Amino acid sequence: MAIANWTSGTTLVRGPSGWSCRRPALGATLIELVCGIVLLVCVAWGAMAGRNAADGWWGYWVGGGLGALAWFLGMLVLAMLFSLWDGSGLPMCRNGCCRGPGVLRGHGDYRTARTGEESIDVCKCGDRYRLCGRRFLWVNSQGVATPYLVWRPFRGWRADTEKANTLLHSK
Numbered sequence: 001m002a003i004a005n006w007t008s009g010t011t012l013v014r015g016p017s018g019w020s021c022r023r024p025a026l027g028a029t030l031i032e033l034v035c036g037i038v039l040l041v042c043v044a045w046g047a048m049a050g051r052n053a054a055d056g057w058w059g060y061w062v063g064g065g066l067g068a069l070a071w072f073l074g075m076l077v078l079a080m081l082f083s084l085w086d087g088s089g090l091p092m093c094r095n096g097c098c099r100g101p102g103v104l105r106g107h108g109d110y111r112t113a114r115t116g117e118e119s120i121d122v123c124k125c126g127d128r129y130r131l132c133g134r135r136f137l138w139v140n141s142q143g144v145a146t147p148y149l150v151w152r153p154f155r156g157w158r159a160d161t162e163k164a165n166t167l168l169h170s171k
Contacts, residue, residue, distance in 0.1 A: 021117035042071040088131075090121060090147050091136055091157035100105070115143075135160065 014161015028036075043064045090100025090110055098109035110121045110129075120139060121129045128139040134151040147160040 010102075010107075039068065039071045042067040046070065090131065093123040093125055093127050093129070094138065094148065095125050095127070098125055098127075 031142075044067070046067020047060045047064040050059040050061070050066065053059060053063070090108065092099050093109075098112055100108045109124045113120050113122050113128075118130065120133065123129070129148065130137045130139055130145055135147060136157065137145040137147040137152075138148040139145050149157045150160040152158050
């Protein structure tokens with residue numbers, strides 16, 4: 001049984017060792033396309049402003065570089081604001097004492113351990129988790145992943161009870 005998560009492009013697949021994450025290699029997402037277009041507009045705007053400020057071809061180059069720098073700084077500020085609003089992408093652990101890293105909040109209480117091809121996030125309590133798209137799966141000592149939390153836009157991390165009950169009891 002597979003469950004597609006259309007918001008993150010991942011598919012949650014139930015296999016013999018529990019739930020695993022599969023992400024197909026598709027094209028660019030809408031936000032990547034929008035950011036690319038905004039970058040081109042910033043570079044073009046900067047090039048035109050540079051050409052108007054200084055005569056000669058070097059005005060295009062300096063202005064375009066300043067436009068790209070303005071785009072980069074704008075994206076950095078947006079990422080920092082999003083990190084403050086969103087957290088880090090990793091929720092608190094099941095015990096409630098470990099939290100994920102944030103841009104302005106330090107490195108968090110999780111460390112990443114590689115097990116074969118997969119990476120597992122281990123909190124300081126010793127619990128193991130796997131981030132699969134917008135789902136945070138708890139991995140027990142046998143390596144079986146169980147749905148724990150799911151990210152809901154504008155609401156944050158919520159218990160994955162509705163999906164977990166249907167996922168765990170259906171074959």
